[in-house]
Amino acid sequence: MSTGVEGNTGNAEPPAGQASPAELAARPARHRELAEGALLRGDGLVAGYVPGVDILTGCNFFLREGEIVGIIGPNGAGKSTLLKAMFGLLPVRGGTVALRDSDITAAKAHVLVTKGVGYVPQRNNVFPSLSIEENMQMGVYLRPKTFATRFEVVCSLFPLLGQRRKTKTGSLSGGERQMVAMGRALMMEPSVLLLDEPSAGLSPMLQDEVFVRIKKINAAGVSVIMVEQNARRCLQVCDRGYVLDQGRNAYTDTGSALLSDPKVVDLYLGTLAGSGETH
Amino acid sequence: MPADEAVRAALAGVAPEPGAAKPDPILVVDDVTRAFGGLKAVDVAHLEIQRGAITGLIGPNGAGKTTLFNLLTGFDRPGSGRWRFDGRPLHGLAPHRVARRGVVRTFQLTKALAKLSVLDNMRLGAPKQTGESFFGALLTPWGRQEKANTEKAHELLVRFQLDAKADDLAGSLSGGQRKLLEMARALMMDPTVIMLDEPMAGVNPALTESLLRHVKSLRDDGMTVVFVEHDMDVIRDISDWVVVMAQGTVIAEGPPEALSSNKDVVDAYLGAHHDRALEFDAEGNPIGETAELVTEMESVELGVDPSQTPTAQSVGLDRPDRGERT
Ligand SMILES: Nc1ncnc2c1ncn2[C@@H]1O[C@H](COP(=O)(O)OP(=O)(O)OP(=O)(O)O)[C@@H](O)[C@H]1O
Ligand SMILES: Nc1ncnc2c1ncn2[C@@H]1O[C@H](COP(=O)(O)OP(=O)(O)OP(=O)(O)O)[C@@H](O)[C@H]1O
Ligand SMILES: [Mg+2]
Ligand SMILES: [Mg+2]
Numbered sequence: 320m321s322t323g324v325e326g327n328t329g330n331a332e333p334p335a336g337q338a339s340p341a342e343l344a345a346r347p348a349r350h351r352e353l354a355e356g357a358l359l360r361g362d363g364l365v366a367g368y369v370p371g372v373d374i375l376t377g378c379n380f381f382l383r384e385g386e387i388v389g390i391i392g393p394n395g396a397g398k399s400t401l402l403k404a405m406f407g408l409l410p411v412r413g414g415t416v417a418l419r420d421s422d423i424t425a426a427k428a429h430v431l432v433t434k435g436v437g438y439v440p441q442r443n444n445v446f447p448s449l450s451i452e453e454n455m456q457m458g459v460y461l462r463p464k465t466f467a468t469r470f471e472v473v474c475s476l477f478p479l480l481g482q483r484r485k486t487k488t489g490s491l492s493g494g495e496r497q498m499v500a501m502g503r504a505l506m507m508e509p510s511v512l513l514l515d516e517p518s519a520g521l522s523p524m525l526q527d528e529v530f531v532r533i534k535k536i537n538a539a540g541v542s543v544i545m546v547e548q549n550a551r552r553c554l555q556v557c558d559r560g561y562v563l564d565q566g567r568n569a570y571t572d573t574g575s576a577l578l579s580d581p582k583v584v585d586l587y588l589g590t591l592a593g594s595g596e597t598h
Numbered sequence: 599m600p601a602d603e604a605v606r607a608a609l610a611g612v613a614p615e616p617g618a619a620k621p622d623p624i625l626v627v628d629d630v631t632r633a634f635g636g637l638k639a640v641d642v643a644h645l646e647i648q649r650g651a652i653t654g655l656i657g658p659n660g661a662g663k664t665t666l667f668n669l670l671t672g673f674d675r676p677g678s679g680r681w682r683f684d685g686r687p688l689h690g691l692a693p694h695r696v697a698r699r700g701v702v703r704t705f706q707l708t709k710a711l712a713k714l715s716v717l718d719n720m721r722l723g724a725p726k727q728t729g730e731s732f733f734g735a736l737l738t739p740w741g742r743q744e745k746a747n748t749e750k751a752h753e754l755l756v757r758f759q760l761d762a763k764a765d766d767l768a769g770s771l772s773g774g775q776r777k778l779l780e781m782a783r784a785l786m787m788d789p790t791v792i793m794l795d796e797p798m799a800g801v802n803p804a805l806t807e808s809l810l811r812h813v814k815s816l817r818d819d820g821m822t823v824v825f826v827e828h829d830m831d832v833i834r835d836i837s838d839w840v841v842v843m844a845q846g847t848v849i850a851e852g853p854p855e856a857l858s859s860n861k862d863v864v865d866a867y868l869g870a871h872h873d874r875a876l877e878f879d880a881e882g883n884p885i886g887e888t889a890e891l892v893t894e895m896e897s898v899e900l901g902v903d904p905s906q907t908p909t910a911q912s913v914g915l916d917r918p919d920r921g922e923r924t
Contacts, residue, residue: 368770393802394759394774441773441800490634493706493796494659494828516773519799520706522658522828524869530876531884531892538882548774548800549829555876589803591810592831 341572341580345561347379350568354381358419358542359405359436359511365413366404373412374400376566382511387533387543389557389574391550391587397566398546399441402513405544406438407431418511433461437509441516441546444500447489451480454488454499458506465508473502476532493520501529505536512536514545518552530556550588554578562587601818605651605838606853612839614852617644624649624791624822625670625688625701630679632665632846639665640676641846647791652813652823654837654854656830658867662846663826664706667793671703672696683791700790704797706826708780712769716760716779719768720751723786747786754782757812759805774800781809791822798832810836830857830872842867870894 343349347363354360360381367374374397382388390398403409405416407428416424418434428438446454455473459466474481477498488499497520504512517533518526526549534556537543547553554560554574562570562583570583577583584590599607608621623646632640640662647653655663668674670681672693680689683701691699710719724747755761758778763771768779781797794813798806813836817823827833833840834854842850842857844866857863864870869891877888884892 391802394778394800394805395763395772399772442776492660492664493799498659516800520659520796520828522867523830523872524867525659526828527869527871527876527891531888534878534882534884535892548802550803552876556878587802587804589807591803591807591835592829 339570339580339582341562341570341577341583345379345568345571347377350379350381350571354379356383357381358384358386359417359544361401361405361414361416363414364401364404364411364416366400366409366411368400368409374566375404377414378563378566379568380405380561382542382544385537385540385542386558387537387545387556389550389553389560390544390546390563391548391553391560392563392569393587396563398563399515400566401563402438402515402544402546406436406513432507435507435510436513437504437507437511438513439500439504439515439517441519445488445491445496445503448487450485450487451491451499452484454503455480455484455506458503461507466506469506469508473505476505477502494522494525497521498525510541512541512543514543516546516548518547518549526552551578551592601650601820602814602838605648605817609648609651609839609853612648612851614850614856616848616851618646618851620646620648622649623647625681625683625824627670627681628679630666630669630681631677632662632669632674633677638846640669642666642679642843642848645841645848647822647824648839649822650817650820651838652817652825652836654833654840655824655826655843656828656833656840656867657843657849661843663843664795665846666843667703667795667824667826670696671701671793673703697787697789701793702784702787702789702791703793704780704784704795706795706799708776710768710771710776710779710783712767714768715765716755716768716771717748717751717764719779720755720783720786721747723783724750751786754785758782758809774802777801778805785816789821791824792816793824793826795826796828797825798827798829806832830868833857 362379364375364378365373378397378401380401390401392398400409404411407426407430411424415422423431446457449457455470456466459469479495479498480502488496491499501517518529521529530552533543533545545553554577557574559571560574560577561568562577570577570580572580612618612620625647627642627645630640630642631638657663665674669676672691672695680687682688683699688696688699688701752761755764760775760778760782763775771779777797777800781794784792798809801809810832813823825836837854840852840854840857841848842863849866850860850863852860858868858873871887871891874887877884877886879885
């Protein structure tokens with residue numbers, strides 16, 4: 320499952336001399352220094368699904384006001400689990416989650432929505448028996464009066480949602496559903512957005528558009544955490560990135576530093592892409 | 599000549615145009631249509647898939663790729679049309695019969711049985727020769743077939759980095775792991791033609807590379823592969839030939855190198871910026887070509903030329919709906 324970062328699986332960390340800056344920054348002490356004053360942070364998170372089996376085994380994470388932060392890593396590393404733990408969908412067994420310095424470790428998802436946190440899950444992220452429009456109404460159920468204006472904003476991002484508003488989302492193609500899921504999260508006008516693989520299933524043109532739009536949403540004041548397997552594109556738009564492996568932080572640095580870190584490229588980004596790309 | 603070069607050589611003389619005849623087609627599709635309400639999801643006049651080749655199938659969201667897979671594998675009924683596999687008609691057959699003939703597909707929205715273990719999902723994918731054929735039963739006693747299936751399942755699970763998950767319920771897999779199981783399961787059937795619907799979406803880049811090598815080795819052993827994918831690096835790496843769909847029809851065909859110079863393909867699908875890095879300055883403002891992309895997007899949003907949006911191109915009119923899909 321893991322691509323194997325040896326120093327990261329046990330307690331034995333490589334001596335500081337051999338570790339790259341991105342590896343050092345992923346360690347708890349450095350995290351605590353850097354996370355000071357963050358908008359949203361998770362410290363030493365332990366969480367899992369089955370009793371006795373921890374998926375996150377001490378995960379650290381922070382998001383500053385106005386940032387876009389990316390999370391990448393192997394399949395099964397715990398990226399979606401981390402988002403679920405932050406969003407109150409999974410009980411946290413150890414560590415703390417804080418939003419604007421107030422403890423939200425035990426807060427449930429519906430409470431976080433009222434605090435301006437939006438979340439787009441990786442799977443099953445539309446109500447298939449409802450139309451596009453009804454899905455958007457679900458997104459804004461706390462403030463139904465704002466529906467018309469918000470729907471207009473969302474349609475300017477994804478025109479398809481307006482054009483086919485009466486279509487039942489269960490009949491949409493994979494990529495079309497992804498637009499519905501993103502659109503619904505934006506209906507609430509969140510100040511923090513947690514996105515689990517927003518570009519998955521979209522055509523190359525729409526992938527670029529989604530990343531550029533996330534950048535625009537961010538410029539309009541929304542702080543964003545984004546999990547992606549489209550790792551290069553993700554790191555290109557992110558201020559900072561985390562590499563998660565086996566439920567722990569393996570590397571963290573600016574997006575561009577991670578893109579050029581040979582170890583990160585070798586273990587997580589692969590060599591297929593990038594060769595033809597101009598940076 | 600190595601198998602991959604032989605395939606490329608065989609396709610070298612094929613005209614790069616929609617519906618082009620192939621030297622040795624294993625699948626031949628004629629006049630296939632499927633409409634949902636007023637929307638023509640699939641309208642393919644003629645399409646040939648070369649035997650032993652990896653054919654990439656690309657196109658905008660909603661182009662009809664999955665619907666075409668559904669039709670060809672019996673999961674959906676066409677409005678009209680016929681298709682032949684190895685010279686024999688395949689249309690009208692139920693999905694399990696199509697699979698038994700050797701045409702196996704995977705689902706974009708994965709279909710593993712959540713309440714069964716990963717290993718049991720794999721075993722269910724295996725052909726049950728013993729139960730199905732009298733001679734098969736004579737040749738392979740029950741136990742031996744079971745054992746062979748289990749061994750094969752384990753081999754595939756190792757390759758797909760799911761071996762540690764063999765005894766876990768499929769419902770507990772991560773998003774990417776589900777994709778991996780979907781493809782591994784299809785390979786249990788030893789298909790003649792495998793049709794993969796976005797098998798690498800959500801699979802991490804490093805593992806994707808190793809799986810692409812595996813798919814090529816299957817091709818080299820004679821398997822025919824049809825591969826739907828939105829990642830152009832993957833398409834360029836793996837395809838011997840590429841078919842491009844938009845609005846239900848085949849709009850282009852050709853070798854992968856020819857894609858980025860085909861204006862129709864760039865306009866309908868790739869966008870002019872697809873192989874450029876996205877670039878922003880320290881304030882987060884787009885710079886260079888990314889700035890051009892943003893300008894284009896904004897002009898579309900302001901309604902300057904709505905026909906240029908991919909979504910407007912790839913969808914029809916608003917229409918009543920026909921219920922959920924398979
Ligand atoms: N509902 C569940 N019950 C039990 N185990 C689970 C459940 N969901 C996930 N897991 C396990 O937790 C681990 C982490 O899963 P998670 O979904 O967080 O991975 P991920 O990093 O998001 O992977 P991917 O890139 O494939 O989406 C995996 O080993 C997975 O099998
Ligand atoms: N059962 C259905 N009922 C109504 N419309 C449908 C149904 N199935 C597909 N469609 C529509 O037909 C069109 C083609 O869908 P299809 O799933 O084949 O696209 P696709 O090319 O696979 O797209 P993607 O790349 O997003 O997966 C889409 O506009 C979709 O909304
Ligand atoms: Mg995930
Ligand atoms: Mg599809």
